[in-house]
Amino acid sequence: MFDFSGFGSINIETVIAAVTLFGTSIVWLLDRYLLRRKRLVYRVQVDAQIGVHPKQNRAREMVDVEVVHQGTVVQDPSIVLLRLDNAGGTDIDARDMQDKVSFVFPDRKIVRMKVVESQPDSLGKMLESRMNPADYVDTEKLVVPRIAINRGDHFKFLLVLSGKGRDVAHSGYLAGGSTGGGVYHEPRPRGPGRRTLMFGATTLVLVGALVAFFLVDVLQPPDNCESGQLRVIGSTAVEPTMTELRSAYVTDCTQADITIAANGSRSGVRSLSDLGAQDGTAASKVIAMSDGPAEDAPTLRGEPMAVVVFAVVINRSAAVTSLTTAQLRAIYNGQITNWKDVGGKDLPIRMVSRVGPDSGSRRVFREKVLGGDQELGITSDDCRKDDDAAAAKYHRCEVGTTEELLTRVNEIGGAMGYAELGGARKFPDITIATVDDVVPDSSKVAAGAYKFWEVEHVYTYKVPETGSLTATFLEYVRSPQARPILERSGLVPCSDLPTGFCG
Incomplete structure (x- = not known):
């Protein structure tokens, strides 16, 4: 024991703890407000296998969900909820990601990926626009695109994976800040007691709800699938929407080869009209999107799709x-x-x-x-x-x-x-x-x-042949399955508007 005048007897462990706490606080304050490092912190909030086979109703085992994707049972399924935060003292610019930040799931393959939360919402929408889920299927790496992440912003990825691995590793480098920056792993907080148990139970309930939403999204294929080739040209304003519709369609209709090649509304309609005059068969495999009705296209068949x-x-x-x-x-x-x-x-x-x-x-x-x-x-x-x-x-x-x-x-x-x-x-x-x-x-x-x-119009060369990829994809664009994509992109289906509104 030590005798400090005016303080009485103080245990040496107490002194060490106080000094450590004070030093840690000083380091944190220096790092955040003086050095202003750029810090991207990630946490693996959930990394868990999805139970056992539901037919095996054995005692003391959790009830399970059989995960099916594109008609195939996912072997050794697991779910990962990954959160990323800008926890530094300054904003992260897209140019700061000199080496793209990525996450690897050893001995596992990605089955499905989704952005499920972000702050602000616009950050999540930007991620969704730049990350095609189809590009991450059957890979073990998730690559974060180069984007600006402001101080205090965060976002989450929800992934369904197959395989028996459990680890999550990261790579990538952040430049910038007065003394540089980096990507850091922050383990999940641990601790005994009822609060930890309640937190764990709440997390499981929330993740269960996310999994249900996530898998329902997976199991919503188009009503009909056709094989073949199709090219969508025309309006660049709706190019991101058509790209997302294409990705959703080919995820389940894997024999469909659909290319998006936006070149401007009038240019697209003119190209389709010229192609029809030269090669009707080739023109039957092209769709032209136009912001507003097209002019001087007597050989084309047009119809209003949605209000942009x-x-x-x-x-x-x-x-x-x-x-x-x-x-x-x-x-x-x-x-x-x-x-x-x-x-x-x-x-x-x-x-x-x-x-x-x-x-x-x-x-x-x-x-x-x-x-x-x-x-x-x-x-x-x-x-x-x-x-x-x-x-x-x-x-x-x-x-x-x-x-x-x-x-x-x-x-x-x-x-x-x-x-x-x-x-x-x-x-x-x-x-x-x-x-x-x-x-x-x-x-x-x-x-x-x-x-x-303006009313977005879709143009084809004559009436698409029944059973063709052109006809089937257009049916999908008008279907209830496509409606969430249209609404998320700010398009209003003409069927939702008063009669005659779209002309």
Whole structure:
């Protein structure tokens, strides 16, 4: 025992514990607030086998679920719930992931992968847009795409795997921060007592609910499957939606070879029409998507599919969330060139537009927002700096696809543009602006309050032959199975709207 004046007798173990606690706190504070390391922390919240065969009703064994995927029983199934957090003192930029962060499940193969939680929601939507679940089937590695993860953000992956392994290993490297950064494993907290037992029981209940939701999603195949080849061209605004529909269809219809090759609404319709004149058989294996009805396509068969809600998108740095139609027209005719003139920051407005007349979204923006006026000329090739900065009175560039437009607006300070609503929601540094105080939303479209929208049409060469992949895939696009994908992308099926709304 030691005698400290004024403190009485203090046990040496108490002194050591206090010093250790104080030192740990100092190290944590230095790391988080002074050194500001970039830290991506992962936790394996659940890694458990999914029981025994349900027919074996033996005593003291858990009731089990037989996991079936694409008609085949998954051997030695297990489930992993993996959480990733930005636990550092600063944001993680996509460029910080010099080596992509990945997770390996030795002696196991991925059967199914899903993003089940994220904070904010836009982070999860971005992950979903960049991670095709079909790319991870029958592999032992999960690769996280290069994305921005702000301080305090987190997301979770739920995976069903086959095999007898149990470990989860990671690789990858984070650059940046004042002293660098890294990827760290944080073990699940352990401890005795009722609280731990209650936490474990609650976790099992929640995971059980997630598994049920997850497997129901797995076991929802299309009503009909056909083999063959099909190419989907046209609108880039709905390209991400068509890509997701394609992935969902071919996951169960494995003999279907469907390619998405968006090239602009008018260009797609024109290509299909020209192909039909040359080779009707080849044209019967092509679908063209168009933002709005096509012009001068007498040999094609078209039908409305859904309403596409478009939005005005602004980089968050501008600090502007609302614009009027009059302000938009003033911006796009060069009268307003700085965000401070519409209540935002003192920052030049950089307009990012779609290239040329083949873009359906550009046509819709011109007709329904600009009142038919043409956009200004191009001042920049890369959207970041003007070719003749001294002469430029406004700033405008053009890009080839909706995805490229959204990427530029997301990355460039002061940038703005127009795009399909569902795609815009996936970018964390984009603000979706209200127009004339109306929020872009399908309900506002149906009520007639929001004007920036168009009917998405699907075109084929003549009537698709019954039993062909073209006919069957279109049936799937209109089916209840496809509806969640359409709704998640911000598209409203014409069947959900008043009669005559889609024309």
